[in-house]
Amino acid sequence: MVKEARAQRIASYVADWPKEKVTAFQQDFLAWYDEENRHLPWRESQDPYRIWVSEIMLQQTQVATVIPYFERFMAWFPTIADLAAAPEDQLLKAWEGLGYYSRVRNMQFAAQTIMEEYDGEMPRDLKSLLALKGIGPYTAGAIASIAFNQPEPAVDGNVMRVFSRLFGITEDIAKPSTRFIFEGVVRHTISPQHPSEFNQAIMDLGATICTPTSPKCEACPLAAYCLAYQMDEREKYPIKSKKTKVTPHYYLALAMQDAEGRWYLEQRPTTGLLANFWTFPLVTLDKKSYTRFKQQWEDAQTRDAGEQILELVAEDEPSLVEHLTEEVANVIWQKEVVGEIQHVFSHQKWHVLIAYGYQAEVSDDQTGWYYPTGWSDLPFPKPQQKIVEILQKQKYIED
DNA sequence: AAGGCGGGGTC
């Protein structure tokens, strides 16, 4: 049985760790944390809401990045009730630049659940936490231990790195099932009196000493306990398979301005990558037409740019064509390409050519047209910010 | 179990 095999693996890892050793380990580790812990905004209280927000933000995001976002988020949405009631644009604006935007959408959904089912109070037990949208095994354990002082493991990448080195754990951390091994080992070692400090000590150690590359073992309070250190195998752990493949995507961004100085923006679909974010219209190209288009434009050939753009739009999704044909048709397109940006996501690389078009009239239907001063409330993803930067540099947009 | 989902950092 799988469960038994797992239990055996766990038992073999902690076989060298009798009670006395575990106790000494906890004392050394907690003493270190007492001296060296980082002073962070969400550590100023045990408010479960603040802990929750910080843990969601800290997923795949570094502490230094999170701090200003956290302060602003708490100012904008001081309570769970405020979060539950926030308008979506403001919500995305609060998260703009942090990435993985479903995190904040799920958090709002969970906030609404807490308002309806728990009278606005964060539930304390693991099962209820786990049932909330966006709260998985790691975050549930983090909230239960940090906010409510329950001896629950909170296994994230830090824990897997630190504990794989400490115990010489050879399971592939890319496999979802490996989490159970680490949870078992943490349960064996976690301080029952100070689970909050214990779990946070792992996070601090992983961030400052037991780092992914070149760990500072000379400064580590746990070196005496560390199998990887003793075996001089610090670079061997954690063991991880997996390689990500990044697929290229090619776009033409249509930066259109009208006689009033407004720009045309559209909102992305409600699902998928960068859902509900705002960008200039993006026409999908294949690699060939992207290269050809760029080349032709750079060579300043005589063929009318607007005609080309219309063709490209016509080849694209019908919905976009329907939405844009009129605007595109009335725009006078500049023959030179304004610029090009690239942006790498975790699984996609975008190549975007920027076309600039001017519309002498003001269209009757004014939806979608924004002054730069008026679009500051709209959430822009990173590629859109890069495009705007180029337009500013070239003085298409005033700073 | 595998893939979608951002953005920042280091070397």
Next chain:
DNA sequence: GACCCAGCCTT
């Protein structure tokens, strides 16, 4: 430029 960091969701 290549590589590192990696939780939770949906399928």
